[in-house]
Amino acid sequence: xxxxxxxxxxxxxxxxxxxxxxxxxxxxxxxxxxxxxxxxxxxxxxxxxxxxxxxxxxxxxxxxxxxxxxxxxxxxxxxxxxxxxxxxxxxxxxxxxxxxxxxxxxxxxxxxxxxxxxxxxxxxxxxxxxxxxxxxxxxxxxxxxxxxxxxxxxxxxxxxxxxxxxxxxxxxxx
Amino acid sequence: xxxxxxxxxxxxxxxxxxxxxxxxxxxxxxxxxxxxxxxxxxxxxxxxxxxxxxxxxxxxxxxxxxxxxxxxxxxxxxxxxxxxxxxxxxxxxxxxxxxxxxxxxxxxxxxxxxxxxxxxxxxxxxxxxxxxxxxxxxxxxxxxxxxxxxxxxxxxxxxxxxxxxxxxxxxxxx
DNA sequence: CGTGAAACTTTCTGGTG
DNA sequence: CACCAGAAAGTTTCACG
Numbered sequence: 001x002x003x004x005x006x007x008x009x010x011x012x013x014x015x016x017x018x019x020x021x022x023x024x025x026x027x028x029x030x031x032x033x034x035x036x037x038x039x040x041x042x043x044x045x046x047x048x049x050x051x052x053x054x055x056x057x058x059x060x061x062x063x064x065x066x067x068x069x070x071x072x073x074x075x076x077x078x079x080x081x082x083x084x085x086x087x088x089x090x091x092x093x094x095x096x097x098x099x100x101x102x103x104x105x106x107x108x109x110x111x112x113x114x115x116x117x118x119x120x121x122x123x124x125x126x127x128x129x130x131x132x133x134x135x136x137x138x139x140x141x142x143x144x145x146x147x148x149x150x151x152x153x154x155x156x157x158x159x160x161x162x163x164x165x166x167x168x169x170x171x172x173x174x
Numbered sequence: 175x176x177x178x179x180x181x182x183x184x185x186x187x188x189x190x191x192x193x194x195x196x197x198x199x200x201x202x203x204x205x206x207x208x209x210x211x212x213x214x215x216x217x218x219x220x221x222x223x224x225x226x227x228x229x230x231x232x233x234x235x236x237x238x239x240x241x242x243x244x245x246x247x248x249x250x251x252x253x254x255x256x257x258x259x260x261x262x263x264x265x266x267x268x269x270x271x272x273x274x275x276x277x278x279x280x281x282x283x284x285x286x287x288x289x290x291x292x293x294x295x296x297x298x299x300x301x302x303x304x305x306x307x308x309x310x311x312x313x314x315x316x317x318x319x320x321x322x323x324x325x326x327x328x329x330x331x332x333x334x335x336x337x338x339x340x341x342x343x344x345x346x347x348x
Numbered sequence: 349c350g351t352g353a354a355a356c357t358t359t360c361t362g363g364t365g
Numbered sequence: 366c367a368c369c370a371g372a373a374a375g376t377t378t379c380a381c382g
Contacts, residue, residue, distance in 0.1 A: 004240045015234065022196065022230040025357060036369045041359065054233040056196040060189065060327055064179045064226045067327070072278065072285065089322065098324040104246065105317040111246065115327065143279040148263065150272040153234055153241070153289065199376060210350045215378065 005050050010035060012154060014043055015052070019152040022056050067097075067115035070144040071122055074108035075130060078137035085109070088135055097125055108140070179224050184209060186328060188217055189226070193326040196230050241271075241289035244318040245296055248282035249304060252311035259283070262309055271299055282314070 007015075013033050017024060026044075030037040047053045062070065077088050085103075092101055092112055100113040116122045122141070130139045181189075187207050191198060200218075204211040221227045236244065251262050259277075266275055266286055274287040290296045296315070304313045 004242075005238045007239075015232070018232045019234075022232045026359090027357065037357085038359075038370080039368055042367080050238065051235055052238045054235050057231060057233050058189070058192045058196045059228040059231050060193075061225055061228050062327060064224065065181075065327065066178045068178075072276065093322050093324050096325060096328070099327065100324060101322045102246065103319040103321070105319065106314075108316075140280075142282075145277040145279065147277070148267050148275045150267050150274060151270055153236060153239065153273065154270070200378090201376065211376085212351085212378075213349055216349085 005052055007052070011043060011047060014040060015047070016152055016154055018044075018053075019154075062115045066117055069118055069122060070099075070113070070115045070147070072142045072144065073112040073114060073126065073130065074138075074140040074142070075110040075112060075136060076107070076138040077109050077135050079135075080109055084135045088133075091133075092129070095125070095129055097121075097129075108138075179226055181226070185217060185221060188214060189221070190326050190328055192218070192227075193328075236289045240291055243292055243296060244273075244287070244289045244321070246316045246318065247286040247288060247300065247304065248312075248314040248316070249284040249286060249310060250281070250312040251283050251309050253309075254283055258309045262307075265307075266303070269299070269303055271295075271303075282312075 010033060014029065017029055017032055026037045026040045030040045033040060035043075044053070062068065077085050089101060089103070089110070092098055092110075095114075097114045097116050098112060099115055102111040102113075103109065104111055114122070114125060116125055126139055126141060130136050184207060188203065191203055191206055200211045200214045204214045207214060209217075218227070236242065251259050263275060263277070263284070266272055266284075269288075271288045271290050272286060273289055276285040276287075277283065278285055288296070288299060290299055300313055300315060304310050
C-alpha cells in the first residue's frame with residue numbers, strides 16, 4: 001500500500017486545480033488544462049482508483065459552528081502498550097471536539113487537535129475526557145492563536161514547473 | 175466576522191452528509207435528508223453565503239505523491255515581534271513541504287506540520303528552511319507515526335440527535 | 349418549500365493518431 | 366494507449382405556485 005505513482009504534468013495540473021476548487025466542472029478543468037473533458041474525467045478516475053485522490057471533503061468554519069476556540073493537547077499515555085493506546089485513540093477519535101489525533105515520537109505520545117466553544121468547554125473536555133482517565137499520565141494544553149492551511153501538497157517539481165500557483169486558503173499574516 | 179449561525183436539523187444533516195462525501199448529488203442528498211433537491215441547493219447556498227461552508231477540497235494521499243514521512247516541528251521565533259514573525263510565517267507557508275502552521279500559546283511559538291519524502295529530506299528541510307535563519311531560536315522535530323482525522327466537526331447535539339454517524343476517514347487503530 | 353422544465357454537466361461510445 | 370468529439374443520461378438550477 002501507498003507506493004508512489006507516476007504522475008505526468010497533466011495529472012499534476014489537474015490535481016493543482018482541483019485543490020483550489022474541488023467543485024470545478026470537468027468542462028472548465030479541461031479548458032484550463034488544455035485537454036478534452038472526457039480525458040479529464042479519465043484522468044481523475046484513474047487518480048481515484050490509484051488512491052492518489054482519497055475523497056472530496058467540505059471545509060467548514062469552526063467559529064460559525066460554535067467552536068471558536070481551538071487547542072492542541074499533548075498527552076502521555078502510560079503504560080504505552082497496545083491494550084491501552086488502542087482504546088485511548090478510539091475514545092478520543094469519537095469525541096465531537098476532536099479534529100485530528102497524531103501518534104508521535106518523543107516524550108509526548110499523542111497530540112490532539114480540538115475545537116471547543118470556549119475556555120469553560122475546554123476545561124471540561126480536559127478534565128472529563130483526558131485527566132479523568134487512568135491511562136492518561138499527563139496533558140499539556142496549548143491554545144491556537146491562528147492557523148494557516150498551506151499549499152496544495154504537490155511535488156516541488158510541479159509547483160516550480162507550473163508557473164502560476166493560485167491562492168491558498170488560510171488566514172492573513174499576523 | 176465568524177458569528178455563530180443558527181442551524182436547524184436539516185442544515186446539520188446536510189452538512190453531516192456533505193462531510194462524508196462532498197460530491198454527493200443534490201438529488202441523493204435531498205432524498206437522504208427528506209426534502210426537495212431545490213431546497214437542498216438553497217440550503218447549501220445559504221450555508222456558503224453565511225460562511226459556514228468555506229469550500230470544497232480534495233483529500234490526497236501524501237504517500238502516493240512521494241511524501242511518505244510527516245513530522246511536527248516546534249519552533250521558537252525570537253525576538254517574537256511582528257516584523258519578524260510575519261515574514262517567518264509567510265516564508266514557511268510557501269514551502270511546498272508545509273501542510274499547516276499553528277501560532278500557539280506557550281514556550282514554543284509555532285508548530286509546523288510538514289510532509290517530506292524521507293529522513294534525508296526532513297533533515298535538509300530543518301537545516302535549510304528553519305535553523306539556517308536568524309529569527310529561528312530553536313526547532314524541535316517530532317515524527318508522526320500515524321494520524322487520524324476525526325469526526326465531522328458538528329455540534330454535539332447534531333451527532334447525538336442524528337443517530338447514524340457514518341464512517342470517518344482516517345487509518346485503523348494501532 | 350416543492351414541482352417541473354430549461355440549461356448545463358457528466359459520462360459513455362466509437363473512432364483517430 | 367491516450368486522446369477527442371459528439372450524443373445520451375443525469376444533475377443543477379430557475380421561475381412559479
